[in-house]
Amino acid sequence: xxxxxxxxxxxxxxxxxxxxxxxxxxxxxxxxxxxxxxxxxxxxxxxxxxxxxxxxxxxxxxxxxxxxxxxxxxxxxxxxxxxxxxxxxxxxxxxxxxxxxxxxxxxxxxxxxxxxxxxxxxxxxxxxxxxxxxxxxxxxxxxxxxxxxxxxxxxxxxxxxxxxxxxxxxxxxxxx
Numbered sequence: 059x060x061x062x063x064x065x066x067x068x069x070x071x072x073x074x075x076x077x078x079x080x081x082x083x084x085x086x087x088x089x090x091x092x093x094x095x096x097x098x099x100x101x102x103x104x105x106x107x108x109x110x111x112x113x114x115x116x117x118x119x120x121x122x123x124x125x126x127x128x129x130x131x132x133x134x135x136x137x138x139x140x141x142x143x144x145x146x147x148x149x150x151x152x153x154x155x156x157x158x159x160x161x162x163x164x165x166x167x168x169x170x171x172x173x174x175x176x177x178x179x180x181x182x183x184x185x186x187x188x189x190x191x192x193x194x195x196x197x198x199x200x201x202x203x204x205x206x207x208x209x210x211x212x213x214x215x216x217x218x219x220x221x222x223x224x225x226x227x228x229x230x231x232x233x234x
Contacts, residue, residue, distance in 0.1 A: 079144065081225025082137035084160040084201050086118070086209065092216035095120055095130035102211030106202060108190075117199035118208050119184040132217060134208070135186040135199035137163055140231025143176035143187055143198070151196075152176060158203040161225070170195045181230050 100116035108115050118134045141163045144152040151169035155162045165176070165187075172194040177187040187198045201219070202208075209217045220226065 079139075079141065079154050079163070080156065080161045081139065082161045082163070082228060083223055083225055084162065084204055084219060084221040085137050085226050085228045086134035086199070086201070086206060087218045087220050088132045088134065089216045089218070090131035092214050093131040094214065094216075096213065098211040098213060099132050099208035099217060102207040103199075106207040107197075115188060115190055115197065117186075117188060117197060119186070119188075121184060132208070132212075133182070133184055133186070134217075135163070136182070136229030137161070137199075137201070137226070138229030138231055139227055140229075142179040142181060142230060146175050146179045148173060148175060152198075155200060155203075158201070160201045160204045160221075162199065162201040164200045165196050165198055167193070167195050172196065 097113060097120065099118050100113045100120070101111045103116045103118050104110055104112045107117065118132055120130050121133050141152070144163055149169045149171050151166045151171075152163055153166060155164045172189070174189055174196060176196050177185045177189060180187050187196050189195075190197050204221070206217070206219045209219045
């Protein structure tokens with residue numbers, strides 16, 4: 059915190075655009091024509107990551123019903139080229155996972171203060187970042203280190219894990 063002219067100014071660690079992060083090397087792709095909204099992906103996600111079947115903690119969500127009752131599809135994190143969540147995290151808790159080979163945008167739980175700024179700035183609906191109200195931490199898809207459990211749990215193959223060692227242009231920021 060800096061004091062100027064007797065006034066306190068909080069300095070946010072907001073990174074200016076463009077955010078220079080490596081392209082993701084893996085993403086989840088959803089075939090919306092096949093997705094039935096069965097929620098198997100959500101249960102597999104939370105069982106793997108949290109040890110409980112709790113859809114509210116799932117890193118993959120379902121979109122809200124729109125015009126038709128079965129108009130629903132899984133909505134994974136898109137591992138954005140210009141990740142707003144990373145850019146606006148005041149603690150620098152969101153980083154690129156270069157160790158798994160996925161370059162997924164992940165949250166370092168030790169650094170996360172639970173402010174939820176990352177979820178606020180996520181440009182997608184539903185938000186791809188969730189909040190664990192017990193741990194008081196933000197959570198998001200980390201692609202299960204390159205072996206996404208949601209893909210394995212999808213009974214009809216609506217989810218696919220696509221990997222490319224050169225990188226993938228996906229999510230927010232692909233237009234410029």
